[in-house]
Amino acid sequence: MSKIIIVDDEPLARSMVKEYLQKHPHLQLVAECGDGFEGVKAIQQQQPDLIFLDIQMPKINGFEMLELIDQPPAVIFTTAFDEYAIKAFEAHAIDYLLKPFNQERFDKAVAKWSDQKSVHPAGASQELLHTASQSPSQNNRIVVKNGSKIKIIPVHDVYYLEAADDYVKIHTQEGYFLKNKTMNHFEEVLNGQQFVRSHRSYIVNVQQITRIDPYEKDNHIAILRSGGRVPVSRGGYGKLKSVLGL
Amino acid sequence: MPASPFSARRFLFTFSIAWLALIADHVILLYWLDFSLKTSITDSIISNLPLMGVCLLILNTIRFYLPGREQYGNILIMCIVLTGLWLLFIKWLLGLFLGYAEGYEIFLHQSLITRFSIGFLILGIVTMIGINWFTWQDYQKNEERKTDAEKLAKEAELFKLRQQLQPHFLFNSLNSINALIGSRPEEARKMVQQLSDFLRGTIKKEETQWVNLREEVQYLQLYLDIEKVRFGNRLSTSIEIGEGTEIMKLPALLLQPIVENAIKFGLYDTTGETIIRLRTETKNNVLIIMVSNPFDPETASPNKGTGFGLKSVQRRLYLLFARNDLLTIETKDNIFTTHVKIPQSKLNNPI
Numbered sequence: 001m002s003k004i005i006i007v008d009d010e011p012l013a014r015s016m017v018k019e020y021l022q023k024h025p026h027l028q029l030v031a032e033c034g035d036g037f038e039g040v041k042a043i044q045q046q047q048p049d050l051i052f053l054d055i056q057m058p059k060i061n062g063f064e065m066l067e068l069i070d071q072p073p074a075v076i077f078t079t080a081f082d083e084y085a086i087k088a089f090e091a092h093a094i095d096y097l098l099k100p101f102n103q104e105r106f107d108k109a110v111a112k113w114s115d116q117k118s119v120h121p122a123g124a125s126q127e128l129l130h131t132a133s134q135s136p137s138q139n140n141r142i143v144v145k146n147g148s149k150i151k152i153i154p155v156h157d158v159y160y161l162e163a164a165d166d167y168v169k170i171h172t173q174e175g176y177f178l179k180n181k182t183m184n185h186f187e188e189v190l191n192g193q194q195f196v197r198s199h200r201s202y203i204v205n206v207q208q209i210t211r212i213d214p215y216e217k218d219n220h221i222a223i224l225r226s227g228g229r230v231p232v233s234r235g236g237y238g239k240l241k242s243v244l245g246l
Numbered sequence: 247m248p249a250s251p252f253s254a255r256r257f258l259f260t261f262s263i264a265w266l267a268l269i270a271d272h273v274i275l276l277y278w279l280d281f282s283l284k285t286s287i288t289d290s291i292i293s294n295l296p297l298m299g300v301c302l303l304i305l306n307t308i309r310f311y312l313p314g315r316e317q318y319g320n321i322l323i324m325c326i327v328l329t330g331l332w333l334l335f336i337k338w339l340l341g342l343f344l345g346y347a348e349g350y351e352i353f354l355h356q357s358l359i360t361r362f363s364i365g366f367l368i369l370g371i372v373t374m375i376g377i378n379w380f381t382w383q384d385y386q387k388n389e390e391r392k393t394d395a396e397k398l399a400k401e402a403e404l405f406k407l408r409q410q411l412q413p414h415f416l417f418n419s420l421n422s423i424n425a426l427i428g429s430r431p432e433e434a435r436k437m438v439q440q441l442s443d444f445l446r447g448t449i450k451k452e453e454t455q456w457v458n459l460r461e462e463v464q465y466l467q468l469y470l471d472i473e474k475v476r477f478g479n480r481l482s483t484s485i486e487i488g489e490g491t492e493i494m495k496l497p498a499l500l501l502q503p504i505v506e507n508a509i510k511f512g513l514y515d516t517t518g519e520t521i522i523r524l525r526t527e528t529k530n531n532v533l534i535i536m537v538s539n540p541f542d543p544e545t546a547s548p549n550k551g552t553g554f555g556l557k558s559v560q561r562r563l564y565l566l567f568a569r570n571d572l573l574t575i576e577t578k579d580n581i582f583t584t585h586v587k588i589p590q591s592k593l594n595n596p597i
Contacts, residue, residue, distance in 0.1 A: 009477075010418065010421075010422065010476050010477065011477075012425040012426060012476065013418070013422065013425065015425050016421065019425070019429075058513070059542070080418040080421060081413040081414045081416075081418075098417070099424075100417070100423075100424035102424075
């Protein structure tokens with residue numbers, strides 16, 4: 001018996017999946033969620049084997065929801081239309097169901113999952129989430145988990161990012177939040193005209209900079225409006241200058 | 247190939263009159279200098295007809311090969327050379343026909359420089375007129391092409407603006423219908439009807455068409471009804487049509503993206519129930535439409551107000567009215583409101 005969770009904001013879409021699930025008595029539906037917040041909670045409580053996940057949902061989308069789960073289960077994505085998501089799936093050979101889909105197509109996806117789970121039980125790969133996060137709807141906010149609460153940070157509220165071992169510290173007015181991602185990921189995903197990798201371990205929001213002072217021999221330091229100080233390496237100084245048009 | 251100036255009747259008329267005047271003037275001048283009328287007329291015709299020929303030759307050349315600004319020097323040299331050739335030709339011809347007349351040979355010799363000057367002047371003027379004429383023709387053609395291209399681009403742009411954001415709605419609606427077929431076939435049938443009516447409305451209405459508010463709201467109602475099926479009791483709507491606004495005009499399908507935007511941020515971005523309000527009023531012969539939705543300030547992302555839907559509406563209003571201030575947004579007490587103004591007087595002359 002495998003545990004199943006459906007995450008979709010449309011009740012009819014959920015009932016569709018539920019109906020198709022009736023043909024698979026070994027799959028037991030343990031929770032139905034109408035948004036990503038409920039999804040995170042249910043997945044952590046129930047530890048399902050497989051989730052059916054919609055992409056476009058209120059507040060946080062399906063990919064962002066997955067990012068918040070430490071060990072994501074196997075996922076079959078369901079989406080009506082999302083160019084970026086489909087691109088991401090195709091790039092990483094992930095099965096997805098395009099709405100509306102029929103029982104046959106549904107059965108095929110489930111069969112594919114049963115075949116593969118014995119080989120590698122991991123859920124959605126980091127690469128998939130990385131590709132998906134380049135979608136324009138996603139690169140204007142960062143979703144983080146703060147204890148048991150989920151926080152959505154609009155990128156323009158970010159002061160700077162700082163590398164911290166396996167995490168990235170996202171500094172904002174309310175302090176910092178940790179996200180399990182790499183600096184390279186953020187450098188790629190964030191708008192390069194606003195966020196500059198000023199240093200190997202720092203990405204700074206140029207709109208927050210009030211001035212750049214020399215600091216030690218070859219280095220500089222950026223002073224932020226908030227009073228924060230961000231190291232600027234020699235290469236980073238060049239990048240900052242070109243973005244600021246100096 | 248540009249049209250020859252002779253295709254314009256007025257030009258042909260003026261050209262002929264000018265040439266007759268020139269020939270007559272020439273006759274009168276010689277007659278006044280005591281040559282016989284026969285000699286005067288012969289001289290005038292022998293001199294001026296070849297000059298007319300040279301002028302026509304030049305005009306025809308320019309018609310097929312319009313010189314650029316940097317070639318005006320060459321044109322000048324060409325005019326001088328042609329005038330010289332013309333002079334040699336008529337000198338020979340005049341000698342042949344009028345050489346017998348007493349004193350004519352001396353007069354011909356003495357008048358050569360004057361003949362050259364006048365010939366050069368006339369040739370120069372005709373060349374200049376020709377260049378101007380054909381340059382203007384070229385310019386007109388280009389302008390025409392440019393206007394055509396702009397018109398096409400505008401139509402294509404408007405079409406594209408309309409098409410965006412539709413697929414998501416369409417496929418999700420089909421998915422809802424798919425779900426309803428099994429459990430509630432009657433509702434599925436109703437939704438198919440609504441979706442068909444909605445799509446028919448989208449296809450039927452042309453972008454430049456103006457509809458009255460009542461029609462547009464009826465169409466919106468279809469859209470809202472479909473969304474209500476999709477989202478169940480999470481969505482409710484309130485529509486308030488102000489007195490006298492029902493018959494006011496607005497561009498077809500203008501409101502749908504605004505309501506879509508309201509739903510997107512009001513419904514897709516909150517997890518509870520949402521009420522979308524639409525209210526209309528009129529002030530100074532301007533139709534004012536307000537669409538509002540609640541939003542969650544906690545998760546409001548920074549580009550909320552400038553979502554694609556609203557941008558496309560703004561662009562359309564600009565293309566139609568050449569004004570950027572007809573769409574405004576306002577956020578107050580966690581309510582996001584879009585205001586659209588449609589000046590009614592402009593409608594007599596929609597672009």
